[in-house]
Amino acid sequence: MTDAVLQAGAPGPAARPEGSRPGAVLRRAEARPIIEIDDVVKTFGEFVAVDHVSLTIREGELFALLGGSGCGKTTLLRMLAGFERPTAGRILIGGQDMTHVAPYDRPVNMMFQSYALFPHMSVEANVAFGLRQDGLPKAEIRDRVRQMLDLVQLAPFAKRKPHHLSGGQRQRVALARSLAKHPKVLLLDEPLAALDKKLREQTQLELVGIQERVGTTFVVVTHDQEEAMTMADRVAIMDSGRIIQVDTPHALYEYPNTRFVAEFFGTVNMFQGDLIEDEPDHILIRSDALANPVYVGHGISAREGATVWVALRPEKLAISRTRPDRAHNWDQGIIEDIVYLGGISTYHVRLDSGALARVTTQNLERMAEPDITWDDRVFVSWRHDNVVVVTG
C-alpha cells in the first residue's frame, strides 16, 4: 500500500508524458524488425514459463520487457540469447531463424544481471574477450577496447581487476564488454538491479544516452515500472508467461487494455461496476463503490449489464470542499491520510461507500497554506475524458 502510494509520483516530474523520445518513436515506426518472436512456448516440466508469445522488436529500438518475478521475461530474454531453446515457435534475429542456433553463433550479446565479469581478467581483458574469440588483429582489438572504455568512461581503470571496482564501475565494464562486438541486439537482464537507488536513476539516463550514440537495439528486462518508463521506447508487459500489452509508456499509462496493466503500470483507483447505459456517444457505469454514476463520453465494446472496471489515475482526480454541480463523476468522503512528498501530495479519501480513493495534487505554491486537512469532508471529482474503462 505504502509502496503504491509512493509510486504515485510516477506521473510527476520523473515521467515523460509523451513516450520516451517522440522523435525516436516516429523514426522507428518505419524501421525494419530486428527480432521476430513467433508464437514461442517454453515449458520446464509442467511449468509453462513462456506461453505463446509473439513479438516484433524494431531496429534501433530500446525495448523493455516488464513484469513481476516469474512472469517469463527472463526466460524470454535467455531464449533470445540462446541459453534456452524454445519448446515451440520460432525466433528470428535480423531476418534469420535463430531458434536452434548456439549462443556463441548469435549476433546478439547479453549483459548479465550479476555482470558475470571474469574475475581473473583485467577490465581490458574482459572487454577484449569477445573480440579475441573473433580472431581480430591485435591492433584492432586494442582500438576497440579503448573506444569502449572511453564510451563508459573507464579508460583509467583498464588494468584493474573487477573486484577492485565499485558496483557502478562493474556495471559499466559489463556494458562495455557486451557492446564491444557491435552486436545487432544487446540484451540486458535487470541491468541496474544491483545498484543503489540514486545511482540507478542516474545510470538509467546514461544507458539511454549510450544506446542513442551506438544505435544498437536494446532489449531490457526489468521488474521496475519506473525504470521501464524512463528508458524504453516501447514496453511489453508480461504476466504468467503471456504478453498483456505492448505499447509506448505513455499509451500504457493512459490507455491500459486490462485491469492488470492499469494496476501494474503506475498507481490507479480501481472501481468495479456495471455498464447500465451503452450509447455510441456515451456510456454510464454504476458502481457500488461510488455514490454517483460514472459518465464516459465515448462508446465501448461491451454489452449492457456487463461488469467493467473504472480506472482513475490519482492525479486526474480533483479534490475540493464545494459540491460539483452535476449528476455524475463525483463522490464524497473524509480525508483519512495525507502523504506529503514535496512536489506532490497524496490524499487518501475514505469514500462514504467505504472504498478508498487516492488523489494527488501538485504543490505549486511555496507559501500556500494547505486548506484541506485530516478528517475534512471533501468532494472528489474527475473529468469524463479522464476515465479509463477496462473490461477484464
Add this chain to the structure above:
Amino acid sequence: MSAPSDSPRDAPPAAGPLARSEAEQAWSRAGWSDGDDRRLTRLQRLTARFGRGTVIGVPYLWLLLFFLLPFLIVLKISFAEFRLGLPPYTPLLEWIDGTYLQIRLALGNYQFLLEDPLYITAYLNSLKVAFFSTVFALLIGYPMAYAIARSKPSLRAVFLLLVILPFWTSFLIRVYAWIGILKNNGLINNGLMALGLIDEPLPLLNTEFSLYVGIVYSYLPFMVLPLYATLEKMDTSLIEAAADLGCRPFKAFLTVTLPLSLPGIVAGSMLVFIPAVGEFVIPDLLGGAGTLMIGKVLWSEFFNNRDWPVASAVAIAMLIFLVIPIVVFQHYQQKQAERAEES
C-alpha cells in the same frame, strides 16, 4: 555526544563549552560516561582475548605435544649412533666423569645417506611416483569433480557420499581388496581368461601399474573434494557469458573454468602429492619387491636393520626435502595472490 562541539560556527563561542558540559552531565546522569565506556570495552577485550586464546591454544598444544615433541625426539636420534642395547642409540647428552656435559652430534648418518645411492634413488623414485600419481589423480578427479558440481543439486549429495563412502572401510582392507582384484588368479585375470581374451594371467600385481592403481585409488577423494568445492561455487553465468561472447564450450573451459579452478587444483595436488611421497603401505603391498620408495626404506631401516639413527635421518631428510619446496611454493602462491589483489 560531541555534536555541540562539532558545529562551533552555529553556536556563539561562549555557548560551546557550556553546551558540552551540559551534554556530559546528561550522559553521566544516564549512567554512561566515556570512562565507563572504556572500562567496559577493556573487560570485553580481555574476555575476547581469553576466548580467542583458548580456541587457538588447544590445537596448538595438541600439535606441540603430538607433533613437535616427537619430531624433536626423531631429530635427536638422527644425530646419535647405532648401538646394541636399549635404547638402540647413543645418548645426545652425557656426563663425563660427573664434571662436564658432553654433547655428541653424530653427522655420520646424514653422510651415509649421501654416500649410499640407495637412499637418493629411493627419494627420487618416491618423488617420481608421487608426481605421476598426482597427475593421474588430477586427470581422473577433475572430470569427476566437474560432473558432480554440474549435476542436479539433489544428486550432488549422493555423488559426494559415493566419493567419501570408501573411507568407511579400513584403508588397509581396501588395499588388500586390490590384491584380490589384480593377482594372477584374481578378478581381472580370471575374467579375461574366462572370456578367452588371454591364455595366461597378465602380471598385474607387484608392478608399477598396481602401485599407481593403489595410490591413485586411495588418494582420489583428496583430489576430488577440493576440486569440487572450487567448481561448485563458481558462477555458471561466467560460462554463459563466455558462450555469449562467441567462445565455444571447450575454449570456455580452458579460458574461464580451468584458471578459476586453479586453487582447487593446487590444494588437491598437494593433498595427493605430499602423503604419496612418504607412502609405505601401498608400495609394500601392491608394489612388489622391486619398488624402491623412501617410506619402504625407512620402514626396513627401523624394523629390519634396527638402525634407529639412520632411520631417523631418513625421516628428517625426507621432511626437509618435502617441506622446503612446499614452503617455497606456498610463499610464491601467496605473493602471487597479493599481487593479484593489488593490481
